[in-house]
Amino acid sequence: MNRTWGFALIMLTLWGLISYFHIYFERFVDIPLLLLVLSFSYIAKEQENIIHITIGLLIFIAIEFVGYELIAELWFAEHPAYVKNTLTLSFQLLMDLGVFFYLKNRVRLSTYYVNRFAPEKQEYIYMTHADILLVGLFFLFMLVDLATLAENIIRNLEYFGVDESFAKQFWSWNWFYKAYPYIKSILLSCVITVLLATVYVERFRPAPIKESEEDSTLKKSEPQHRS
Template sequence: MKNSWYFLLLAILMTIGFSALHYFTDFAYMVHIMALLAIVTFTSRQLVNLQHISVTLFIVTIIEYMLVQYIISLRTSVLPPHFVNFFIFAAHFLLDLMIFVLLKHRVYWSLRFVRLTNPKNWRSVYLTHADPILYGIFFAYMIVDLAAFGENLIRNMDLIFGVSEETSKPFWSWAWVYKNYEILKSILCALVLTTILATAFVERQRPDTPDEELESES
């Protein structure tokens, strides 16, 4: 029980630390950490499930980073700021939705991949502790994205929809999600990283099943 409390305290400290690092550094930090996670999970053959999760998050994170940087580059030359925000929040939502769907069917796709590449190891694919937790975290990601997206539409309804200034003016101050977007995303990002690292620790302590022991002996 004492070790469980120490582990919980460590997880909380890791979450706070990751949140601070993500918030006070560039978004590219997320790409670096996802690459590190992929490397960490590939150091052990026991972490097949986390390998697939980490690689999926790493690939989608790279796509997200490149797409957002491209949209930002259009700010001065092509798009006004309110449309830049429109496309950024839309891109975040669609990519988070993609991860959400992939996580929902992760075991199915992992099993198909393992059956193609290493059929004898198909028993190593199962639902980890990280799967339902990450599923919930990315649902929260989508809520934040939708809130920021909707808030941007309401705040700039005169510029986007041509609504009269008298009607839109009371909503110009609607920017709570916009002002706290990076903080909210940093917290969620930290929860993702902590969940994967904590699950990696738990999975490494997991004893082999009898089938796995027989295969290792052979």
Template sequence: MRSLFSLALLASVFALVLASVAQATVFEPITCIMLFILTFLSKSDENSLLLTLIFAVVFALDAVLVFGLKYGVFPVVESYFIENIYAYGAQLAVSLLLLFLLRHRMTVAVILTRGKSASVFEKNYAEGPLYLLVIMLVFIDFMALMENFLRNLDRMGVDEEVAKAFWEVTFFFDYFAYLKAVPIILCITLLYVGLIVRTKRQPIQN
């Protein structure tokens, strides 16, 4: 247990460092590469493979959305308010998709394997903590989107004297990359830990 805690702590520190030196267009591909490497490593265990594949596909979609927004949408949008709606809205949609797929992981696994793999019905010990981390991602994205609306109340018809009291509410805007980086890297770490636990248990069960 202590070694797992140390691994999670190191992953959190790594996430903060990576978020501080990398922009979203760099951080997103790095996480995708890590997930696809982990997917390759999980090929011997279908349970871990399908769980990791859910994260890999969703984060790959997220990376495509980030690039699409930055180079296709933002250049033609003149308002930072609208840009943030697109950015945080897309992030929230992706996080909700991940939460939905994780919640229905068993159904997705059965569809992909056509019910021919018994291992997909086995328990993966990483699944519970992963569910909490994904809920955290949804919460961060939702709060960032709501904060963007709060900070721009004057653009939605609220009197400027009232709206200006919220102009400096920028917590999620300022720390968004850091807040997202930690649970994302912890998700990857837990997927790896779950794979290690399952591969170590298989020889014992056999």
């Protein structure tokens, strides 16, 4: 077995283990896992991109956690289940959309941040494998959110003004609702696995060539020829 297949097998096993932890411990187990990824990123050298990706994900997950608690446990605790489900699913869709656009613009945002606060790290900001893969994963997140939200609305059409005699044929529609936590757990496990795999792969990327002060001075002193 060559190294590539061995690495793929290890990542597949890791994904399975993380999926199990997600399903077993339910919501927001990804927060300690992301903190673990963040720790690995700080320990490893020159992992600025993974650090920025992970911190961005942690911010969105923290917002999602607070939003869920406010919607489901505080503001709408006494409302019917279909109302809470509609609001929480809509909020989760909004959060996944936010992460999607964050990842789409991550390099630009990281470059802006580094230029302002850590210009010496400019050469370490670039698009990684994780950026590309996570954009695809969060697109899948949004599809799952949309499908579950649509199913929730269809299952409760009588509360949205549709005649009950027509709406009751959809009362048994709960495929996405039942599978939702498992699908989300699997996708979140993919996110963690992609980040860990990228931390490992980035170790073998050639270090960026830094331009020395002497070279920079020579360039500035070179005569400029006009054609």
